[in-house]
Amino acid sequence: MELLRTEQLSFTAGNTHIRYPDLVVETNKMTFLSGPSGCGKSTLFRLLNGTLTQTAGRIFYRGTDTLTMDTLELRRQILLVNQQAYLFDGTVEDNFRIYNQYRHQPVPAKSAIKEYLYIASAHFDPTHETARLSGGERQRVFNAVMLSLGADVYLWDEPSSALDTITANAFFYRLRAFNADRGITSLVITHDDSLIPTFSDALITLDAPRLSSISSATAASSTNQHN
Numbered sequence: 421m422e423l424l425r426t427e428q429l430s431f432t433a434g435n436t437h438i439r440y441p442d443l444v445v446e447t448n449k450m451t452f453l454s455g456p457s458g459c460g461k462s463t464l465f466r467l468l469n470g471t472l473t474q475t476a477g478r479i480f481y482r483g484t485d486t487l488t489m490d491t492l493e494l495r496r497q498i499l500l501v502n503q504q505a506y507l508f509d510g511t512v513e514d515n516f517r518i519y520n521q522y523r524h525q526p527v528p529a530k531s532a533i534k535e536y537l538y539i540a541s542a543h544f545d546p547t548h549e550t551a552r553l554s555g556g557e558r559q560r561v562f563n564a565v566m567l568s569l570g571a572d573v574y575l576w577d578e579p580s581s582a583l584d585t586i587t588a589n590a591f592f593y594r595l596r597a598f599n600a601d602r603g604i605t606s607l608v609i610t611h612d613d614s615l616i617p618t619f620s621d622a623l624i625t626l627d628a629p630r631l632s633s634i635s636s637a638t639a640a641s642s643t644n645q646h647n
């Protein structure tokens with residue numbers, strides 16, 4: 421079933437001009453986005469969840485034009501998980517509490533927190549202090565906290581950039597099962613192409629931007645469904 425669809429989407433700011441192909445994202449699938457640096461992958465995520473507004477074109481989420489939706493509600497449903505893992509000082513458990521309270525949601529039970537930490541390969545006790553975590557450990561805990569927020573769609577921007585290959589594979593393996601179990605849809609940007617054949621249900625490939633005579637860049641693209 422179609423969950424997200426874009427029509428003639430483009431984004432212009434300063435010298436940046438990105439034009440996207442028309443895209444369709446299916447419900448409950450794990451769709452990977454690939455393409456060279458600067459082609460507009462992260463920008464697409466920010467357009468999809470309303471962090472940026474497109475210059476032209478339309479985005480439909482469950483059949484509704486996202487421009488007609490309340491932005492906060494849109495971001496609640498379509499959650500962007502940046503690779504800059506932001507954690508508050510305090511314990512791991514504090515972060516689950518703060519992020520969920522911020523969204524006016526109940527704090528997950530300790531057993532649920534442990535499950536989210538397990539999925540994200542963040543093998544820490546909930547009482548662990550975040551100040552003692554390394555960069556990769558912070559990313560894993562942050563991913564776990566984001567999972568607890570219960571979004572409908574997750575936009576994962578390089579969620580395994582600070583993880584080793586074994587840990588990244590374990591994360592995607594469990595994330596896939598979690599998505600299937602909860603009916604969640606994930607879009608994933610990764611520069612590790614080795615993850616794609618194993619974990620993607622669908623692949624969107626964006627082409628390199630092309631410089632035109634007015635020094636603007638265009639991302640013409642192709643989509644490719646597999647599995």
Ligand SMILES: Nc1ncnc2c1ncn2[C@@H]1O[C@H](COP(=O)(O)OP(=O)(O)OP(=O)(O)O)[C@@H](O)[C@H]1O
Nearest residue numbers: 433434436438455456457458459460461462463464
């Ligand atoms: N708010 C903005 N205003 C102007 N230009 C922007 C804005 N956001 C992104 N860009 C530009 O859009 C282009 C695409 O950036 P984006 O981060 O989406 O690429 P990307 O494909 O995710 O790259 P990478 O793989 O290196 O992370 C870049 O040239 C970037 O400088």
